[in-house]
Amino acid sequence: MSFTPLHDRVLVRRIEGDAKTSGGLIIPDTAKEKPQEGEIVAVGAGAKDEDGERIAMDVKAGDRILFGKWSGTEIKLGGENLMIMKESDILGVMA
Secondary structure, three states: OOOOOOOOEEEEEEOOOOOEOOOOOEOOHHHOOOOOEEEEEEEOOOOEOOOOOEOOOOOOOOOEEEEOOOOOEEEEEOOEEEEEEEHHHEEEEEO
């Protein structure tokens, strides 16, 4: 299924973190925080300014990003749990 976010929104796949602490203890699923790192799956065309001109997006599909703890809306698409969020919810792109 193909999905393209509208305007300045992006579709993100969460990247799961380690299930162990640095000391080697296994963290159960119930105690884990949701990861704040993800990979962009799809991007919208960008928002429009007051003159109707398209504002280019600063991110692209395939970028690894960090986002805020409470950012985005979780959706299920094609059996996969993804998130959709505004570009402004992205804190940064990882190199």
